[in-house]
Amino acid sequence: MELIFFYIFATLAVVTALGVVVFKNPISSAFSLVISFFAIAALYAMLSAHFIAVIQILVYAGAIMVLFIFVIMLLNLQKEELTERRASFLFKGTLVLFLGLFLGVLVLILKPLSSGFGIVDPNFGTVKAVGQILFTEYWFPFEYVSILLVVALIGGVVLAKKDL
Amino acid sequence: MVTLNHYLILSAILFSIGIAGLVVRRNVLIIFMSVELLLNAANVAFLAFAREQNSLEGQVAAFFVIAVAAAEAAVGLAIVIAIFRNRGTVKVDELNLMKN
Amino acid sequence: MLLILAKIIVPFFIILNIIPLLIWLERKGSAYIQDRRGPNRAALFGIIRLGGLVHSLTDVIKLLMKEDIVPTRVNRFFYFLAPFTTMSVACVTFAVLPFAAPVPWNGNFITLQAADLNAGLLYIFAIASLGIYGVMLAGWSSDNKYSLLGGLRSSAQMISYEIVLSLSVISVLMMAGSLEISQIVADQSAAVWKWNFVRQPLACLMFMIAMFAETNRLPFDLPEGESELVAGYHVEYSSMKFALFFMAEYTNMIIASAVMASLFFGGWQVPFLSTEFLRTHATEALKIVLAGGAGFHLLASVGFFLRGKANIKNKKWGDRRDWEPVILGVGALGIGLVLGAALIYVWPLVLAEKAAVIVTAALQAATFLVKILFFCWVFIWVRWTLPRFRYDQLMNLGWKKMLPLSLVNIMVTGVVLLVF
Numbered sequence: 001m002e003l004i005f006f007y008i009f010a011t012l013a014v015v016t017a018l019g020v021v022v023f024k025n026p027i028s029s030a031f032s033l034v035i036s037f038f039a040i041a042a043l044y045a046m047l048s049a050h051f052i053a054v055i056q057i058l059v060y061a062g063a064i065m066v067l068f069i070f071v072i073m074l075l076n077l078q079k080e081e082l083t084e085r086r087a088s089f090l091f092k093g094t095l096v097l098f099l100g101l102f103l104g105v106l107v108l109i110l111k112p113l114s115s116g117f118g119i120v121d122p123n124f125g126t127v128k129a130v131g132q133i134l135f136t137e138y139w140f141p142f143e144y145v146s147i148l149l150v151v152a153l154i155g156g157v158v159l160a161k162k163d164l
Numbered sequence: 165m166v167t168l169n170h171y172l173i174l175s176a177i178l179f180s181i182g183i184a185g186l187v188v189r190r191n192v193l194i195i196f197m198s199v200e201l202l203l204n205a206a207n208v209a210f211l212a213f214a215r216e217q218n219s220l221e222g223q224v225a226a227f228f229v230i231a232v233a234a235a236e237a238a239v240g241l242a243i244v245i246a247i248f249r250n251r252g253t254v255k256v257d258e259l260n261l262m263k264n
Numbered sequence: 265m266l267l268i269l270a271k272i273i274v275p276f277f278i279i280l281n282i283i284p285l286l287i288w289l290e291r292k293g294s295a296y297i298q299d300r301r302g303p304n305r306a307a308l309f310g311i312i313r314l315g316g317l318v319h320s321l322t323d324v325i326k327l328l329m330k331e332d333i334v335p336t337r338v339n340r341f342f343y344f345l346a347p348f349t350t351m352s353v354a355c356v357t358f359a360v361l362p363f364a365a366p367v368p369w370n371g372n373f374i375t376l377q378a379a380d381l382n383a384g385l386l387y388i389f390a391i392a393s394l395g396i397y398g399v400m401l402a403g404w405s406s407d408n409k410y411s412l413l414g415g416l417r418s419s420a421q422m423i424s425y426e427i428v429l430s431l432s433v434i435s436v437l438m439m440a441g442s443l444e445i446s447q448i449v450a451d452q453s454a455a456v457w458k459w460n461f462v463r464q465p466l467a468c469l470m471f472m473i474a475m476f477a478e479t480n481r482l483p484f485d486l487p488e489g490e491s492e493l494v495a496g497y498h499v500e501y502s503s504m505k506f507a508l509f510f511m512a513e514y515t516n517m518i519i520a521s522a523v524m525a526s527l528f529f530g531g532w533q534v535p536f537l538s539t540e541f542l543r544t545h546a547t548e549a550l551k552i553v554l555a556g557g558a559g560f561h562l563l564a565s566v567g568f569f570l571r572g573k574a575n576i577k578n579k580k581w582g583d584r585r586d587w588e589p590v591i592l593g594v595g596a597l598g599i600g601l602v603l604g605a606a607l608i609y610v611w612p613l614v615l616a617e618k619a620a621v622i623v624t625a626a627l628q629a630a631t632f633l634v635k636i637l638f639f640c641w642v643f644i645w646v647r648w649t650l651p652r653f654r655y656d657q658l659m660n661l662g663w664k665k666m667l668p669l670s671l672v673n674i675m676v677t678g679v680v681l682l683v684f
Contacts, residue, residue: 006166010174017178020197021185027342027404033197034397040204047171047215052207052226054383054390059230062393064200064237066400066423071241072193073404073416075248092187100180107172116165120218126382127443130227133220145231152235159242162249 006046013039024079026072030065037061048125171212178205192244192254196237203233271378275358278633283514284320286640292316293641294648304588327510330503335407338500342405347501347508350398354515357391360384361522362446364532364628365539367621376625377446384445385437388523389430392478395516396422399480399497402509406500415497417655418480424662425477425484431670432470435677436460436527449531454538460528466673468528470666475520477662479513482647486655521639522632529635532628542627546620547613553627554607561600568593 016039019032037060044053123129134142178201185198207226214222248254295302306318334343359378366373381387396419403415439460440448452459461468477484498509525531534542542549572590615623653661 002166006170010170013174014177014181017181017201020194020201021181021189025339026191026193027339029194029197031342031401033200036201037204040208043171043174043208044211046166047211049211049214049223049226050381051383051386052211052223052230054381054386055227055230056207058386058390058393059234060200060204062390062396063423064234066393066396066419067237067241068193068197069397069400070416070419071245073400073412075245075254077191077193077254089188093184096180096184096187099183100177103176103180104173107169107176111169111172116167117215118218120215124215124218124220125223127386130220130223134224134227138224141228145228149231149235152239156238156242159239160245 002046006043009039009042009046012036013043026077027069030068030072033068034061034065037065048120050125051127051130052125168212168216171208175205175209175212178202178208190255190257192247192256192259195256196240196244200233200237203229267374268378271376272359275361275363275378276355279355279358279515279518282518282637282640283511284317284324285637286514286517286644287320287323288317289641290644290647291319293644297645297648301588324507327503327507332503332505335500337407339405342401344505346398346402346405347505347512349401350395350512351508351515353391353394353398354512354519357388357519358522360387360445361526362449362532363632364625365450366446367625369618369621375446376629380444380446383443385433385443385448388445389426389433392426392429393423395478398512402501403497406497408500411497411499414499417486418497421484421486421655421658421662422478422480424659425474425666428470428662428666428670429474429478431667431674432467432474433527434670435464435467435673438674438677438681439463445526445531449526449533452530452533454530454533454536454541456530456535459530459533464528464673464677466669467677470670470673471528472524473666475524476643476646477658479516479520479643481513481517481643483650483653484658485647485652486658517640517643518636521636521643524639525632525635531635532632534628534631539624539628542624543620546623547610547615549627550610550615550623551607554603554610558600558603558607561596561603565593565596565600568596 013036016032016036020029020036023029023032037056041053041056041061044056182198182201182205185201186195189195189198207229210222210226210229212222214220214226244254247259251259253259292302302316303319304316306316306322308318308321334340360381362375362377362380364376366375399422400415400419403411403413403418436448437443440451442448442451448460456462476482498506501509537549568589572587572593575589576587
C-alpha cells in the first residue's frame with residue numbers, strides 16, 4: 001500500500017520536474033514546479049517528516065513560487081522560441097540523463113538493498129520534537145539563518161529599487 | 165516495501181533533471197527553478213536518511229535548506245529584475261558583456 | 265473507511281448548503297442596512313417566495329444557462345484552471361477544523377475532524393498562501409490589462425496580510441502550547457472568560473482585520489472594486505466559471521469565520537457548559553435547548569407579525585411586499601412549533617449513554633455552526649457599513665501599523681507567560 005503511494009507521488013514529482021525543463025511557457029514551468037513541490041511534500045509526509053512537509057508547502061509552494069510567478073508576470077515573459085542548437089540540446093540532455101543513471105547505479109552499489117525503514121516513535125518529526133532540537137542543539141545556525149533572512153530582505157528591497 | 169534506495173534513486177533522478185534544466189535552458193528564471201529542484205532533491209535525501217537513522221538532525225538540515233533557499237530566491241529574483249531593467253533581456257546568452 | 269469518507273463529505277456538503285443561505289443573507293442584509301427591501305420577487309409556482317430565498321436558486325439557474333464566453337487569446341489551460349484552484353483550495357481548509365469534542369463510541373474516540381494534523385495551524389496558513397494562485401492565474405490568463413492589474417494588486421494585498429495573520433495567531437499558539445486545532449479548542453474550556461478573544465484581544469482584532477483582507481472583502485475590496493477596476497481579476501469570466509469564483513469567495517468567508525470561531529471564540533465549546541457536564545446531563549441540556557429555541561422562534565414570529573400588521577396598516581408600499589414580514593413570521597412560527605413539539609416528545613424520555621453522547625456532539629456541532637453563521641453575518645455587516653480603503657492606505661496599514669503591533673503582541677505574550 002505504501003509502495004503504491006510512493007510510486008504515485010514519485011512519478012508525479014519526476015514527471016512535473018521534467019515539465020519544468022521542457023515547457024516553453026515560463027508560467028507553465030512554474031506551475032509544473034508547484035505541483036512537483038506538492039508531490040515532494042507528500043513524500044516528506046510519508047517519511048514521517050510532518051513539520052517539514054507543511055513547511056515545504058507553506059514556504060516553497062506558497063511563497064517562493066508565488067514570487068517566481070510574480071516576477072514572470074511583471075517581466076511579461078513570453079513563450080521561448082527554441083531556435084537552432086537542437087543538436088546540442090539533445091546532446092546535453094542525454095549527457096545529463098547518463099549522469100542521473102550513473103548516480104542511481106552508484107546508490108545501488110554503495111547501499112545494498114536494505115530492508116524497509118525501522119519503526120520510529122510517533123513523536124518523530126512532529127513540530128515539538130523538531131522545535132526542541134532546533135532550539136537546544138542547533139540554536140546557533142537558527143539565529144544565524146534568521147540574520148541571513150534579514151540580510152536577504154534588505155538586499156531584495158535595495159536591488160529591486162528603480163534607481164540603484 | 166519502500167526502502168532507503170527508493171528515495172535515494174528518486175533524489176538522484178530529481179537532481180539530474182535539475183542539472184539538465186540548468187544546463188539546457190537559456191531563460192534565467194527557468195535556470196532558477198532548476199536550482200530549486202536541486203535543493204529539493206537534496207532535501208529528499210536528507211529526510212530519507214533521517215528516517216533511516218532515526219535521528220532528527222536530517223530534518224533540521226532540511227529545514228535550514230528550505231530557509232536558505234527562500235533567502236536565495238528572494239535576492240536572486242531581485243537581481244533578475246535589476247538585470248532586466250538594465251539589459252532588457254533575461255536570456256543567459258545575451259548577458260555576456262561585463263560592461264555596457 | 266466509511267467514517268473517513270463521511271468526515272470529508274459532510275463538511276463539504278455543509279459548506280455547499282450554507283452558500284445559498286449566505287447569498288440570501290447578504291442581499292437581504294445589505295438591503296435592510298440600506299433601508300430598502302432587497303430581492304423578493306422570484307417565486308416558485310407564482311406563490312412561494314420564501315422572503316427572497318428563492319433568488320439563490322434562480323441565480324444558480326441563471327449562471328448555469330448563461331453563454332460561456334471565452335476570449336480568444338487567453339491561455340486556455342490557466343483560464344480554466346484558476347476558478348477550480350480557488351474553489352478547491354478554499355474547501356480543503358475544513359479538513360482540520362473540529363466540529364465537536366471527540367466522541368467515545370464503543371471504546372475508542374472518534375474525532376469529528378477529517379485530519380487531526382499535528383501541524384494543523386501551519387496547514388491553515390499554507391492553504392491561505394495557496395489561495396493567491398487562483399487570483400494571480402485568473403488575472404494573468406485573461407488577456408486584459410485591467411484584470412492583470414487587479415490580480416497583481418489582490419495578490420500583493422493577500423501576501424501582505426498573510427504575515428499579519430500568521431504573526432497574530434502565534435500568540436494564541438504560545439498560550440495553547442500546541443499546533444493541533446483540536447488542542448487549541450479544547451484548551452479554551454467552556455468558560456467564556458477563558459476563550460482566546462478575552463485572553464488575547466489584540467490578536468483577535470488583528471486576526472479579524474487580516475481575515476477581511478485575505479478574503480478580499482470590504483473594507484479591503486479594492487482589487488474587485490466595482491467602481492474602479494470593473495470587477496478586477498474575474499472580469500473576463502462568464503457563467504459557470506464566474507459562479508465558481510463567486511462561490512469561492514463565499515467559501516473563503518465561511519472558512520475565515522470557522523477559523524476565527526475555532527481559534528478565538530471557542531470553536532465547538534458551548535458557553536458555560538463543558539463536555540462532561542453535557543454528557544452527564546444530556547436530557548436536561550436537550551430540553552433546555554429545545555425550550556430556548558422554541559421560545560426564541562415564537563417570540564421572533566410575534567415580532568414579525570406585529571411588524572407585518574404595521575406595514576399593512578400604514579401601506580408602506582401598497583402591494584404584496586408589505587406581507588413579507590408575515591411570511592417570515594409564519595416561517596419562524598413553524599420552526600417554533602416544531603421545536604415545541606420535539607420538546608413535548610422528549611419530555612418524559614431519559615437518554616441512554618450513547619444517545620447522550622450523540623446529543624452532546626450534535627449540540628456542540630450546532631454551536632460551531634451558529635458561531636460560523638454569526639461571523640459570516642459580521643463579514644456582511646462590515647461590508648455594507650465601512651467605505652473602501654485606497655490601495656496605498658491598505659499597504660500602509662498592513663506593513664507599517666499591523667506588523668509591528670503583532671510583533672509587540674508576541675513579545676508581551678511571551679513576557680507574561682514567562683513571568684506568571
